[in-house]
Amino acid sequence: MAWMETEREAMVRTLHAADPHAPTLCDGWNVSRLLAHLIVREERPWAMAGDVVRRDKPGQEHSLDPLVAQAATETGYRQLVDRFAAGSRGFSPMRWGGDTANLLEFFVHHEDIRRGTGHAEPRELPEGELRELRRRLPLMARLGYRRSPVGVVLQVPGGEQVTVRKGEPAVTITGPVTELALHAMGRRTAAQVRISGAPGCVARFEDYAGA
Secondary structure, eight states: OOHHHHHHHHHHHHHHHSOTTSBOSSTTOBHHHHHHHHHHHHHOGGGHHHHHHHTOOTTOOTTTHHHHHHTTSHHHHHHHHHHHHHOOOSOOHHHHTHHHHHHHHHHHHHHHHHTTTSOOOOOOOOHHHHHHHHHHHHHHHHHHTTTOSSEEEEEOTTSOEEEEEOOSSEEEEESOHHHHHHHHTTOTTTOOOEEESOHHHHHHHHHHHTO
């Protein structure tokens, strides 16, 4: 079984226990809207293109509104959680993408839900899932830090370093692979990482990152 399905199962348990109206780490999204995003992304990813064209503000995406309305009742919300748990039906380019397309997405959105209220501690993940996250992280981090005014190096404590943004001077971001993933994908204030480097360089990076 792909690790994305392990993460889906864990997220489903979290969703069943969550308040659908609770905030998440995603600007403008509560739990029910994030759940709607997960379903639309998997079943009809092309529907989200209209949101981009219209420049819908966070929390006002037309493609998500029907599912958010369904989630307004407890029964409707439970049905949507079960729908996500079952996975996509029929043609689904995202589902076919496996871990490459979905593992980081699922992990980060799971943490968006868990940490949205600011009270959740990091999870311990299976070693196999951690290895897959580490494999997928550099490409996503290169995208995430592409506008950084300084170089960026990621480091796992006691492990290897990887440069994801070339440049001198550079900052080094140190933390578990899970926290590095959250930081690289924009969850800067929630990620438990350490940023080191020359003081002026760190200040420039933190100003850019909103840390």
